[in-house]
Amino acid sequence: MFTATLRGMLAHKVRLALTVASIALGVAFLAGTLVLTDTMRLAFDQLFGKVSAGTDAVVRAEAAYSQSEGISTSRAPIPASVLTQVRQADGVRTAEGSVSGYALLTDNSGRAVLTSGGAPTMGYSLPADPALRGDVKLLTGAAPSGAHQVAIDATSAEEHHIALGSTIKVLFRGPTQEFTVVGTVGFGGEKNLGGTTGAYFDSATAQQVLGAPGLFDSISVSADPGVAPADLAQKINTVLPDGAEAVTGATVVKESADAVNKDLKVVTVMFMIFAGIALFVGSFIIWNTFTMTITQRSREIALLRAIGATRRQVNRSLVLEALLLGLVASAVGIGLGLLVAKGLNLLMGAVGFSLPSTSMQVEPRTIVVSLLVGTVVTVLAALVPAHRATKVLPVEALREAVPGAGNPTKKRVISGAVVTVIGLTGLFMTLYADLSMKLFGPSLLAIIVGVLMLLPAAARPLASLIGVPLRMRGLPGELARQNAMRNPRRTSSTAAALMVGLTLVVSMGVFASSLKASFGDIIGDSTNAALFVTPSSSQGPGFSPEAIKAVQGVSGVDKVSASGWGQARFNGADSSYSAVDPATATAGLNLRLSAGSVSDLGTTGIVVAQSAATTHGWKVGDSIGTEFAETGKHTMKIVGIYDSKGWISDDFVISIAAQTAAAGPQLINSGLVTLLPGADRSTVQKAITAALADHPDAKVLDRKGFEKEAGGFIDKLLTFVTVMLLLAVIIALLGIVNTLVLSVFERTRELGLLRAVGMTRAQVRAMVRWESVVISLIGALSGAALGIGLGLALSQALADEGIKAISIPGLQVALYVVLAAVAGVLAAVGPARSAAKVDVLKAVVAD
Template identity: 70%
Template sequence: MLTTTLRGMLAHKLRLALTTASIALGVAFLAGTLVLTDTMGTAFDRLFDKVAAGTDAVVRTEAAYSASEGVSTSRAPIDAAVLDQVEQVEGVRAAEGSVSGYALLTDTDGDAVIPPGGLPTTGATMSADEKLRGDVKVLAGEAPDGPHEVAIDATSAEENDIEVGSTIKILFQGPTEEFTVVGTVGFGDDKDLGGSTSAYFDVATAQRVLGTPGVFDTIEVSADPGISQAELAERLSAVVPEGTEAVTGDAVSKENADAVKSNMKMINILFSIFAGIALFVGGFIIWNTFTMIVTQRSREIALMRAIGATKRQIKRSLLFEAILIGAGASAIGVALGLGVAKGLKVLMDVAGFSLPTTSLQVEPRTIIISMAVGTLVTVVSALVPARRATKVRPVEALRESAADTGSFSKRRALVGTTVLGLGTAGVLSTLYADAPMVVFGVGLLSVLVGVIVALPMAVRPLAAAIGAPMKLRGLSGELATQNAVRNPRRTAATAAALMIGLTLVVSMSVFASSLKTSFGEVIGDKTDADLYVTSASSQGPGFSPTVVAAVEDVEGVDSVAASGWGMARFEGHDTSYSAVDPATAGDLMQLDLSQGSLSELGDDTVVVSRDIAESNGWELGDTVDAEFAATGKHQLELVGIFDSKGWVTDNFVIGLDEQNALAGPQLVTSALVKVAAGADRDEVQDAITAALADHPDAKVLDQDAYEAEASGFIDGLLTFVTVMLLLAVVIALLGIVNTLALSVFERTRELGLLRAVGMTRGQVRAMVRWESVVISLIGALSGAGLGIGIGVALSRVLEDQGITGVSIPAPQIAVYVVLAAVAGVLAALGPARSAAKVDVLKAVVTD
């Protein structure tokens, strides 16, 4: 049986190659994802190790809660007097206070130096003690030592022609200041800190421009020789004041790296989803291939049963073939994964999501997981066909042929329609009966599964509709349609692979189009703004609050409504909140308060959405428990309830001044501008642009430009997702090639007879091509219809999150369908040539 299995595999090299390619591509994506995430994780580990290389212990205030541990943690400052206590501890070689914060560099022309992908623009203290700096090295010039001196990362200096001795402006949360660049800085072998920009100051200057004089963010400590980090931290913990803590430098480095990698989890999950889709589609192809193998070899299997082979041996033979194909394809996929990892990194860079990387990291678990998943998917996909092979009876060896009509079973129709109906009910219950989102998710999955199961039932009517125009092409078009519906199960399985890819692409297109439409409606109908001030980078975290003051001073500006954003705990749950200016938000943001007033926002107050108020039974005057990482627990008085979301999409709203008091100094994320009556909007915009010359971290846009920028960002995300999903489409097209190639082999005698009765080679090629187009369009049209439905449902269920409109990009979807038909023609080129080359005499005498 082993020899027979191996000979059977090698006898059909094209089939083996196409089946191997389908699973290898999926495994390559999975392996590439694991390699890339491991590489980025290692890069962050090394990055933070470099920064903390000279620090043996860190003294800091305790965080209010540990969920935000790491670089994103907002902690209260530590009094500078604690430094004196730390320096007296036995075993302390050196100790210095450290401050960090927002510092945006400009070049010598005053243009902002903006890192890609919204990476941070950081200012920090440069330790006077060189050992405390660790791997932060001065590459050129010297360390800063004065109120107007700065050292910047070498990458920013080189890429923006900033030479040592140059004078540049640096933007802070406070006023913009001029500094002389006295040095450039590197980090070990790197010239920047993971792609971000860095500005280093002496301690006093850093306290003035980044923090508050008299306090530090942390105190960094270096130990005497022979003193371990753990021992030093223990000694420091014994003397530091209550509310502060001493931790090892290694612990802080790991904490920071873990925090960043935790924030990357969404990227990891996203990549894993795409890999899963690719493997799922590949599974369809493998199932279809093995089904056809069983059908075509039914006479051979029957003969083997007749000469004594048991059912178990037949099943074991096919599963062994699946294991060999799966293992071989997975090994190829792992090798290809290195290239995929590099490609994904390039794609992320192009899309503006730059992240630091190092040399590719191939962990043993990557190889094990990829090999196991690829082999398991192949074996599972072959289980049903293998089981079907055991039902072939020995008497079938006496038959001339054993063609499988693949008729559609009533039981499958019942199961498919039932699952589809239940899924639809789940989706509708979420949309109209307030069922939880988990029901919506399960409902969507059930709809997809139901359509896949029931698709053979729709093959004949869809093929008839698609094939109607093809009949005008004569006999080739008519036969192509008949061939496509000859085996509905096989056609459905082949089309389903393409349908899944198109469903996801189309649903994302509908969702993105709805998002853009909703954003246009929000800024047009839910604000009274004439102009919009936003970050200079579309992915930037925000801009300095001094920008708002500069805009307010421009002649012709009536009012400015600034807003911010942050994360905190409300009633024990981590959630986001918005911060607004109570004096102007009511006029420009149209929050539609049904109770209370935004003007009442002040110290320890909050405004909430009606949904949150009703779910918690809150009324005006009630107390809301809140917790901020920087300042701990607070009780906020409920002073307003708003009915509809528009510009503000969060459920909790506090004042900007309150945010700075509770969460520490924050950037402004956006500002709405109302032009005074009688003033010319274009002139006011030009005046604001001039006023922002010293604030290059912000820009002013009119409504059309602001909407276009937001749409461009959404389009970028859509392009990123679409490119990722194209792998599934490519695998689906391989499935069409595989199906057609096997179908041509299966119909060798039939093709020979057609040629014998006068059908030309060109007609045979056209027949196979049109058959491929029919299969492709069945998958494309099914995917387009299902994708539109899912996209609309997804848009409607997120109405409370600000997606108020639904938009279906019909021209874009039409292009997808046309491209699928063209791809079907291309996929049929090889099988069509094979069909046309069938030897008439040999085909006719085949027995």
């Protein structure tokens, strides 16, 4: 049986190649994701390891709690006096205080050295003792010394042509200062630290510009020879005052790596979803291929049965075929996965998420998982067709086999309808009734699955409808329409792959379009600012409060309302919060308070969102327990309740002063500028632009520009998602090619007959082409319809978050449908050619 299996597979090379390709692409995505994330993880681990190599122990303030999100837990600084105590501790060879903080480099002409994707721009103290520098190495020049010297990362120096000896401005949270560049710094083999920029100062200067005099963020300690890091930490702990702790360097590395891995997990899950979609779509093609092969081989199978092969043997032979196919395809997929990993990395870079890299990491786990998933998906998709094959009766070997039409069973239609209705009911209940939003996702899924089940029943009428214009193309058009209708199961499972792809692409398009359309409304409703001060790099972490001060001084400006952002615990739960300036907030912002007043915020007041207030039964005057990682517990009093559906949408709003007190000084995220009566907006904008020349970390936009920038970001994300989903669409097109190849093969005699009675080659080609177009349009139109529906549902679900406008990108959807039809034509090129080449005599002369 095994030889028969192998021969059967090799006999149809095109089919084999297409099926392998459809699985391999999905597996490649999976393998690529694993390779990429493993590579990134290793890169980060190496990075953290390198940076703190040589540091045996770290002394730092105890955190009130460790944050569940974010790169690392923020801590309060420790007084310089602790350093003296640490130095006296047993086993300490040397100890130095370290400080880090926001520092934005500028180039020789004063332009900001921006990072892509919001990677931090940092300043650090460079330890005097090289052992404590770890892998932070001076590549050229000397270590900075004194209040006017800086060493910068080598990438910034090279890319922005900042030569040693040149004088540049560096922006801080506080005032901008000028420094002479005295050295460049590298990190192990890298010239930058994972896409960030770095400015290095001596310890005293770093305290001055990054933190505060007399305070350190932490103290790095190197042990005496023979003292183990754990012992060292323990020894230091005995001399430390309350609120400070000593941990080993390895602990710090692990904490940092864990924080990054958490973020990477999100990336992994995201890619896995796309890989899953690709595999899901690929499984339709496998299903189709096996169903068709079995129909075609029913005589062969019947013959095997007639000469004594048992049902079990037939079944096993087919499952074995799927197994082999799955293994080979998965192996090919793993190979392709390396390319995919590179491609994904480039794509991430292109949309602004550049990641550190190291050599590609192909772990055994990647290979095992990819092989397993690819093979299991293939075998699963082949199980039902293989089972069907066992029902071929031996007597069929003697009959003239007519490929079955395969009408969908009533049972399947009914269960499909039931699933769809359940999904729709769930959807409407979550949107308009009180059903939990947790059921929103499952409802969408139920609708997609239900529609997939119904598609075979809809395929015939759809093909009939879509094929109507084909009648004008004469008989080839009419035959194409009939061919698409004749086997609704096959047509639908071919079109289904495309439908899934298009549903996702279109729903994302509708959602993004609604989001963009709503954005203008959100801005209009919640702010009356004329101009917007934002970070220079659109995903940047923020800008220095100095920029706000500069803008305030511009003539024509009435008020600048700054807002910032942070994370803390409120009432025991981690949440993000916004920080506003109570003095200016009402000028630019419309917070729509239902009770209380923003001006009462002070340093202990808090404004909460209506939804949170309702949930917890809070009212103005109540107290909320808050906890900041830096400073621990505080009690804040509710001074207002707002609707949280506008410019500011966090559940909690505190004053910037309160934020500074509880979490230390932070960057500003935006500044809303209102103008004095009679001031001309564009004149003021120009003046602000000029004033910001010394603050290149911020820029000013008018409302149109701001909306455009926000829209541009949404577009970028949409492009990213679309590109990811494109793979599923490509696999779906391979499926169309596959189906056509098999159909042409199956209809050899028919084609021969048509050619004999006078159909020209061009007409035959047209017939196959139009069939392909009909199938792609079934997939594209049903996908577009479903996608629009799901996109609207998604937008509706987020109406509470401010997506109030509904916008269907009609042109874009139409373009997708047209592209699908064109792709259908392209998919048909090969099959049409082989159909036209059918040997008339061989086909019509009885064998």
